Amino acid sequence: MSRLVVVSNRVPVPDKAGNPPAGGLAVALHAALKERGGIWMGWSGKSTGEAEPGPLSIMNNGAIQYALTDLTDRDVAEYYNGFANRVLWPICHCRIDLAEYARREMAGYFRVNRLFADRLVPLLRPDDVIWVHDYHLIPLAEELRRRGVQNRIGFFLHIPWPPADVFFSVPVYESILRGLASYDVVGFQTDYDVDNFAACLRREGSGDRIGGGRFRAYGRSFIAADFPIGMExxxxxxxxxxxxxxxxxxxxxxxxxxxxxxxxxxxxxxxxxxxxxxxxxxxxxxxxxxxxxxxxxxxxxxxxxxxxxxxxxxxxxxxxxxxxxxxxxxxxxxxxxxxxxxxxxxxxxxxxxxxxxxxxxxxxxxxxxxxxxxxxxxxxxxxxxxxxxxxxxxxxxxxxxxxxxxxxxxxxxxxxxxxxxxxxxxxxxxxxxxxxxxxxxHDVTHWCADYLSHLEPQRPTLVPEPAPAA
Missing domain, CATH: 3.40.50.2000 (Glycogen Phosphorylase B;)
Known part of the structure; x- marks a missing residue:
């Protein structure tokens, strides 16, 4: 069985006895990691001030390795407080009036995703299955692909996906859509979210459903479906x-x-x-x-x-x-x-x-x-x-x-x-x-198993771009 590599903005580190924090998601992912072995990587929640982050902090707990990275004050301001929580969060919750766009913060968001990719690649094995969580890390798969990673990579969005007219108010909306198309499985909470995502691709002419829960966009074929998260x-x-x-x-x-x-x-x-x-x-x-x-x-x-x-x-x-x-x-x-x-x-x-x-x-x-x-x-x-x-x-x-x-x-x-x-x-x-x-x-264990069953089949083939007209 291949290892599971979970990546999230924050990592629920276990207590001194090795027990995960309370809460369904942490418990379920901890159990999946414990069963098959793997890594949980993310931000430590700490800032290095103006200094560049040092090496990853590694903590081993049985079959699970926790890999934590610090961020700079600039990273926290631009990536987390900035683009993630003052652009993506309000937009996904249909509050265009509260979204504050700044090119510097957008750049910081993509910069931190590159940092995560750079730090994750040396930890990976060829058969690892990678599961990325939430809106902070949408570009991560595309960054990993640029670094030659061919592993199966899945993404799950814990918040809503907005209608096309709302989503298109994000100046870099196409980069976000292209980032999602770099995953093998994109999971949403509800069928309404999947429909909104499909409408975004269709309206831009960049992709659409091809049947059986599969989509084709930006030269790739992938699954996009609803996986309603449960609890314990x-x-x-x-x-x-x-x-x-x-x-x-x-x-x-x-x-x-x-x-x-x-x-x-x-x-x-x-x-x-x-x-x-x-x-x-x-x-x-x-x-x-x-x-x-x-x-x-x-x-x-x-x-x-x-x-x-x-x-x-x-x-x-x-x-x-x-x-x-x-x-x-x-x-x-x-x-x-x-x-x-x-x-x-x-x-x-x-x-x-x-x-x-x-x-x-x-x-x-x-x-x-x-x-x-x-x-x-x-x-x-x-x-x-x-x-x-x-x-x-x-x-x-x-x-x-x-x-x-x-x-x-x-x-x-x-x-x-x-x-x-x-x-x-x-x-x-x-x-x-x-x-x-x-x-x-449909508890959280069912949710976790259902998602991973879709992520682990044979990797879908690359869909070639259409040939130019003669």
Whole structure:
């Protein structure tokens, strides 16, 4: 069996006991690497200042070798904070208004991908299978091909792929498309993303589907398909059940004084629709006054990319909205919304999900959103809560028994919240069972195996360019 080489922007390094960090992706890829041996390469998260990065930092853990590279301050500013997170991220989430283009940052993005390629090539063996993750490293395969690498190389995009008119606003969009065509397998979260990608190629006249999940573009044949990422469903369900006995969960339940809990858990990001969600909750309370003093909405929102101005402004906005809501509708013994602006440990989150009557997952746009799947997996089978889910999250393509909403429609989302709180037990159980069945059969291990089964067949043949007209 050939080795697996995983490349990602950041590497979840195991603890001193050799255990991978919590979370489905890290656990699944760690298991695949452990089974067949291999390398996980990426940025260390450290900066060397103005000095050039030193050699790779190598850490061995059984059959797995972790290879970490530092970056310079310039690299971090241009590649990570710049082009990746101030161009590609907003564009892929259909926020052209927030994208800030600078030629210097675009150059930095491609420069760091060349650095990754230069550092990876000496580590490779001829039969290694390479799996690259996410939008930070789209050009990596093309850089490896330029260095003579003939290995099978796959790519998986964890965020959405935008419609053609949105994507074409990126000045170097053709370089990005050409970079994706250098892979053997390009994985997206949903069939909608694949359709958007196909439309980009077709509109430019640079490629199209050729049948059977295959595409031809820029002189190459490759697979592009949807591989919806899963989670460690059974393990998370067990974690949630155990968390019910946690002292902090019992204290939280006592503090609720018999009120129903609604929960939202999101990284602080403009794509998550948190201000819109607060507005929908306010519309629900005003439109259904009988629920006032009967419910509490808990929003857990760890800080994110605070060095990017848009995120700092959003942090202030969300805190202000929460304060205004509590000030206008709260009473001496009831606070409508509890807002936590920091991370909570995974076992505690699992227990909170299980306690909640309603899960609010309402992004304006999201590649998948594993919080939706975690909420479902955490529920008590005898008395499950209801998932209120944005139809613009990739998870909506699988979890169609949730109450699907338009996050831009505050009153419509408010009505969905009221319906969720009033839903009979029999309907709640039927909806939950349908979704849980899907999550158990399509967990993160299934996702990993499914993707690799497409990456490992015989390398596709090069499609020759058309002969020039006589």
């Amino acid at each position: 469903t059974a393990e998370f369900a067990e974690l949630a059940e155990d968390a019910a006995h946690d002292r902090r969960i019992r204290e939280m339940a006592r503090s609720m004084q018999g009120r129903d809990l609604l929960i939202g858990v999101d990284r602080l990001d403009y794509s998550k629709g948190i201000p819109e969600r607060i507005a929908a909750y306010e519309a629900f309370l005003k439109g259904n006054p009988e629920f006032q003093d009967k419910v509490v909405y808990l929003q857990v929102t760890p800080k994110s990319r605070s060095e990017v101005p848009e995120y700092a402004a959003m942090q202030e906005n969300v805190a202000s909205l929460a304060g205004r809501l509590n000030g206008s509708l709260g009473s001496l013994d009831w606070v409508p919304m509890r807002y936590i602006n920091r991370s909570l440990r995974r076992p505690l989150l699992a227990g909170l999900y299980r306690m909640a009557k309603v899960g609010l997952v309402t992004p304006l746009r999201d590649g998948m959103n594993l919080v939706a799947k975690e909420f479902v997996a955490a529920q008590d089978p005898a008395n499950p809560g209801v998932l209120v889910l944005s139809r613009f999250a990739g998870a909506a393509r699988e979890l169609d028994s949730a109450l699907l909403i338009n996050p831009h429609d505050a009153e419509g989302t408010g009505r969905a919240i009221a319906r969720a709180l009033s839903m009979p037990l029999a309907e709640r159980k039927e909806r939950w069972e349908h979704m849980m069945k899907r999550l158990l059969s």
